[in-house]
Amino acid sequence: MKKWVRKHKGLLIGFMIASVVVSFITAIQLHVLLDNVADLQYYVQTGEVTASMYQYSIICFVNLIVAIIWIVLLFLLIWKVIFPNVTTVKNAFFLGELAFLIKMPASIRKELRRKNEQ
Structure with a gap:
């Protein structure tokens, strides 16, 4: 097991960094969403996007990209565990x-x- 961890150290470090970044961006996204509940209700009623909702949409887009990277790293990690060579x-x-x-x-x-x- 130690040999496998040493061999795939870069993949594990990348996965851990991506996990922390996804968690951090998700926390920021939830904070921005909860701060702009009134704007969200206004958007639902009228369909008009306010400036603060643009910020939320950009954070969602960044979170989506980082989450896709995280999922790819997860699949690579699972692949390396199931098929070591x-x-x-x-x-x-x-x-x-x-x-x-x-x-x-x-x-x-x-x-x-x-x-x-x-």
Whole structure:
């Protein structure tokens, strides 16, 4: 386990930093939302966006981008845990058998041509 952590130290650090950033931006987003409840009610009733709601929408957009980065890092981390090396990926998805099946029509065609030539 220690060897795996040392090997994927950069991924783990990136995931931790992304987690902290997502949490921090979400806290800011909730604070801005709760400060602008009246503007939000005005937007719901009239459909007009006030200047303070623009700030909230920008924070939501930034949070969305950082959350997507966090999700990608989470998937990479899970992938690295489930499949620690290339051979386990090849064995799990039967890549050797798939390559054999892909080459099979060409090899059958080659054998048939050889038999027809004889």
